[in-house]
Amino acid sequence: MAETTGPSWSDIPVDLAGRILRHLPAYVDRLRFAAVCPQWRAAARLGPLPPPLPLLLLSDSTVYSLPGSKPLHLLVPCCCTGYTDVCGNWLFFSGDDGCFLRNPFSNTTMALPALSLDRIRYVGDKSVDEFYLECEEDGRLEYEPDRCKLLFCSLDLVVAIVSLWSGRRLAVCKPGAATSWWYVSADGQYSDFVGMTFHQGKLYALTSMDELFAIEVSLDHSTGDPWVTQMRPVINNPPLFIPAEFFMETKVTYLVEARGALLMVLRKMQPCYAQGVTGIAIFETTAGVQNEFEVFQANFRKSQWTKVTTLGDDQILFLRQQCCESVCVSHDEVPGDCIFFLENEDEDRLWSKASSSSCSVYSMRDGKISTPLPTVSWKRGTVFATWLFPEN
């Protein structure tokens, strides 16, 4: 009865601390937990823990640690402000003094050659691309690469999809120096690539026609320069969905590996019409875009996409062009079997004049779309949003 001091929470057994951590899916809560006292810090480092939920990062350095919707301010905002693209956890910056990637978790940077015609070399037998190459030499038709999508592979390899006059092509480079080259594959048939990802250690790329290619990349022994040695069609059936342009329909496809399977997420978008508004003004005034999702799994044996109706109760997909990831959840905070995506992320849509963007979630269970962070939105076009996937 003579209890003057209660039990000490700092001495809570390590396995119990780990259990408590499992109930904290937000990355920021886990960091704070580890900052409370040395004992908790040690417990937080022991693991193994299910991965935390990703962070939603805006290019003005605002961060949201899901499932929370409180804006967090970065202590070192300069490490994130102004990125223009992202590959995995690497933010892409391009400026006058070249391009580089920065990992905001480790604050390490890596130089890249500029994505300009000056630093692009075509490789291959040129059979199909002679025409384009001639154009390039003339300097008439091939223009500076437009928007690109990057995939960080290793310290020896960064793969990009670069939008050239001759189509969206794969380019590979060895990171680390601004003086290295982007090697663009000019081989084979014309392919318009829209996404890529790793699946069981191999690189796969998806085309706008829903074709899947297995990509082999080799490194030059002496220089370490990479080049694409093979693009082998794995699935080349007719496209699963062709948008009806008359109805302003569009589609975006995402390639993502989840639970050992290679998935293609098909997102169909259609503008919502406001009643009583006619003509092109509809698109100016209507912010609403109707999203529909379908998920397909690559069936390598049959060389086809097989529709799947569930991702699994503990799986969440986080979509952003070139930054898709599946996260396994084992907590009650966020229901699984759903797809997080960003509204109005694609600037190419002529009709999508919505001025703000936000984060939404599509449930595979009932097909409903909800807003997990109702108070969070950002200016479309000027602010670039992405997911970051912190490790434990």
Add this chain to the structure above:
Amino acid sequence: MEVDKGKGEAEETRKVAEADRDTVTLKSSDGKLFEVSKEAAARLSTVLAGMIAGGSIDDNGTDLKQIGSEALENVVDYCNKHANSIPSAALISSSISFNTAPFKEPEEWERKFVDRLSHDALFDLVEAANFLGMERLLDVTCHKISEMMKGKSPDQIREVFNIKNDYTKEELEEIRQELAWAFYDD
């Protein structure tokens, strides 16, 4: 306090024929006796299930020297409430897969059960549940503790749990770096 049996009552209980008994008597570190449904104890606690199966249950009160009377009372209370609140069919399946099944939200009564506890009582209960291998009770208590932390700064968490900040200067600097992600925008 209806579960807290006096010594005399426990003696009486002992007289009930072994096979017919559907309760077990547990003894806290401070010598208090508690009776709990055998079925519920075996279902909710891997340690008690092992003791019951292995015949190491003492009719005079199985000694649980690591658990104080207040915590043991809560454990017993939880077991009895659990036994009454959920159809057993659902529980059988949940007990088989308790290690892999994702955590299910505490039910209303479980929430109330942990909400009424003081911080100290919660601490003792979570340790008792850990000692007895009570997965569900551990989940419910750890969930409650995590709720007390969410969205709070390390300072606020220390205040809630009465923890002293005994980091060294170097450690604090390292943490400050890590928490570059964790400062609120005010």
